[in-house]
Amino acid sequence: MAESWDVIAIGSGHNGLVAAAYMAQVGKKVLVLERNAWHGGGVVTRDLTAPGFRNDLHSMAHIFIQGNPLLKNDDLCLKSKFGLRYVFPEMPMMSVFEDGTTLGMYRDRERTVADIAKFSKKDAEAFRGFADMAQTFLPMIQSQLYSPPVPLGASYALMDQSREGREMWRIMQLSCHDLLTGLFENEKVIMHFGRIAGENLVSPDEKSTGMGPFVFVGFLEAYGIGVPVGGSGKLTDALIASIESNGGKVLANVDVARVTVKNGRAMGVATRDGREYAAKDGVIGAIHPHLLGKMVPGLDPAVVHDAEATQISEMGCITIHAALNEPLKFRAGDHVKAVMIELLPNSYNALRKSFDNLRYGGFTDPPLIGLGSLTMHDPSRAPAGKATMHVWDYVPYKRADGKNWDTEKKAYAEHMLAHMGKYISNVGPENIVAYHCDSPLDMERTSPSFMHGDLHGVASTTYQYGAHRPTPDLGMNVVPGCDRLYLVGPFQHPGGGVFGAGRAAAMRMCEDLKIDFDKIGVRK
Numbered sequence: 171m172a173e174s175w176d177v178i179a180i181g182s183g184h185n186g187l188v189a190a191a192y193m194a195q196v197g198k199k200v201l202v203l204e205r206n207a208w209h210g211g212g213v214v215t216r217d218l219t220a221p222g223f224r225n226d227l228h229s230m231a232h233i234f235i236q237g238n239p240l241l242k243n244d245d246l247c248l249k250s251k252f253g254l255r256y257v258f259p260e261m262p263m264m265s266v267f268e269d270g271t272t273l274g275m276y277r278d279r280e281r282t283v284a285d286i287a288k289f290s291k292k293d294a295e296a297f298r299g300f301a302d303m304a305q306t307f308l309p310m311i312q313s314q315l316y317s318p319p320v321p322l323g324a325s326y327a328l329m330d331q332s333r334e335g336r337e338m339w340r341i342m343q344l345s346c347h348d349l350l351t352g353l354f355e356n357e358k359v360i361m362h363f364g365r366i367a368g369e370n371l372v373s374p375d376e377k378s379t380g381m382g383p384f385v386f387v388g389f390l391e392a393y394g395i396g397v398p399v400g401g402s403g404k405l406t407d408a409l410i411a412s413i414e415s416n417g418g419k420v421l422a423n424v425d426v427a428r429v430t431v432k433n434g435r436a437m438g439v440a441t442r443d444g445r446e447y448a449a450k451d452g453v454i455g456a457i458h459p460h461l462l463g464k465m466v467p468g469l470d471p472a473v474v475h476d477a478e479a480t481q482i483s484e485m486g487c488i489t490i491h492a493a494l495n496e497p498l499k500f501r502a503g504d505h506v507k508a509v510m511i512e513l514l515p516n517s518y519n520a521l522r523k524s525f526d527n528l529r530y531g532g533f534t535d536p537p538l539i540g541l542g543s544l545t546m547h548d549p550s551r552a553p554a555g556k557a558t559m560h561v562w563d564y565v566p567y568k569r570a571d572g573k574n575w576d577t578e579k580k581a582y583a584e585h586m587l588a589h590m591g592k593y594i595s596n597v598g599p600e601n602i603v604a605y606h607c608d609s610p611l612d613m614e615r616t617s618p619s620f621m622h623g624d625l626h627g628v629a630s631t632t633y634q635y636g637a638h639r640p641t642p643d644l645g646m647n648v649v650p651g652c653d654r655l656y657l658v659g660p661f662q663h664p665g666g667g668v669f670g671a672g673r674a675a676a677m678r679m680c681e682d683l684k685i686d687f688d689k690i691g692v693r694k
């Protein structure tokens with residue numbers, strides 16, 4: 171006989187946990203099954219390098235979840251009861267150029283204005299208008315991030331009703347390049363904002379990415395970047411504690427092979443080792459669209475075909491996690507203390523061409539290095555006086571030279587570190603106690619969400635956006651032809667990142683179960 175639960179979640183990524191935790195909060199008996207030996211998917215902190223050093227395996231910056239009622243209203247008491255604590259450094263992000271100049275993005279707008287003025291007084295003034303507009307857009311954007319998406323037709327019709335809405339629509343269709351070259355004159359200022367938006371795995375030249383800089387600036391000014399004290403995985407720990415406090419269970423090392431379906435309704439799950447679990451009310455599934463047909467029997471072949479045809483970004487991610495003897499010394503000076511630090515060339519066209527290389531299956535040149543050394547803000551992650559470092563660059567999943575990432579990743583990591591030496595004086599073996607490198611292959615091994623090393627599951631393009639993410643059939647967190655199956659993942663709206671967007675799946679489930687979702691969050 172299958173073990174029986176009300177709700178089963180496939181995967182203990184933060185989105186599955188958020189959905190499960192909301193359902194546990196409304197009194198459902200919840201079981202979460204995770205294939206890895208650890209929990210959290212992309213929100214995990216582990217001992218990867220040397221004793222006493224805690225590294226965030228994937229996400230390190232908790233930006234967009236800060237506007238989620240989950241944290242804003244502490245809906246599930248993650249902060250007040252379950253130990254989740256953030257620090258919000260004054261400088262969320264800084265660009266460091268090869269010639270030693272720097273441009274910071276601060277929570278205090280006037281400090282950002284002053285930094286931009288070092289490059290162009292005209293751009294500093296233009297930034298004021300741009301940041302005002304970002305704050306105007308923010309409530310509209312934020313209202314759509316943590317609930318099921320509005321159907322695209324309705325959302326465009328709404329935008330069409332006002333001048334501001336039509337302007338937003340126009341901006342959405344621009345590339346970052348179109349937007350930023352229209353706003354700013356200085357190439358380093360343009361590069362600074364283009365690179366922030368590029369963290370969404372898009373080149374500044376990608377069309378329909380024009381909202382990116384507004385979203386980042388809006389959030390960074392309003393909330394900053396949350397650095398979880400103790401590591402990214404503290405969010406996962408708090409979610410698990412919340413589920414368990416409501417009688418739920420979260421199990422590791424359980425690989426779910428398929429959803430069991432009867433008469434077009436999800437009835438539970440079957441695991442690869444032959445166990446079955448029944449779910450009376452529904453199944454929450456971290457199921458990548460390319461795996462949907464394999465994991466959910468009996469779906470309409472057209473639904474499965476479109477899911478399998480979703481496009482994955484050409485930008486696979488490669489990361490280095492290091493334990494350092496001493497904090498990093500930036501050649502630009504000791505003021506480089508941001509959460510996210512972007513190491514940039516001196517010329518904007520060099521950045522654009524580097525992104526272009528990825529489009530053709532090549533390597534970035536120069537490397538597009540982003541890094542965080544979060545011990546700057548949270549010393550608890552390393553022994554006293556020591557530091558951690560998290561570095562990323564983008565690479566093709568399939569190498570044009572036919573070589574395997576497993577054998578080549580160390581050479582690539584050394585190439586990244588050598589390039590970093592132009593910006594940082596102590597990033598060699600004298601300071602690196604140990605490091606761990608993950609190639610795009612490793613990335614997809616840690617979670618099927620990161621297929622081909624795409625941090626966002628599927629590419630962040632207009633045709634895989636909003637209610638059409640990942641496909642028009644699957645964009646509303648539900649699966650046509652399989653009732654009571656609710657999808658979560660970076661490949662769903664609003665995309666990759668720590669959003670806590672599993673809340674939308676819980677809303678859909680509550681709607682089907684006739685539970686008033688708005689009453690959740692009364693446990694304080």
Ligand SMILES: Cc1cc2nc3c(=O)[nH]c(=O)nc-3n(C[C@H](O)[C@H](O)[C@H](O)COP(=O)(O)OP(=O)(O)OC[C@H]3O[C@@H](n4cnc5c(N)ncnc54)[C@H](O)[C@@H]3O)c2cc1C
Nearest residue numbers: 181183184185205211212228229230231426619659667668
């Ligand atoms: C290197 C890297 C850096 C990143 N940095 C940031 C950052 O700084 N800030 C940010 O906001 N975002 C960042 N992201 C993106 C962010 O981590 C992800 O978008 C987010 O964690 C996705 O969460 P999720 O719960 O939807 O999916 P996942 O975290 O992928 O969780 C899915 C879970 O389900 C499990 N699972 C899947 N299938 C099964 C199955 N059949 N049976 C059992 N278990 C299963 C997986 O093992 C996994 O644990 C980064 C991602 C990567 C890879």
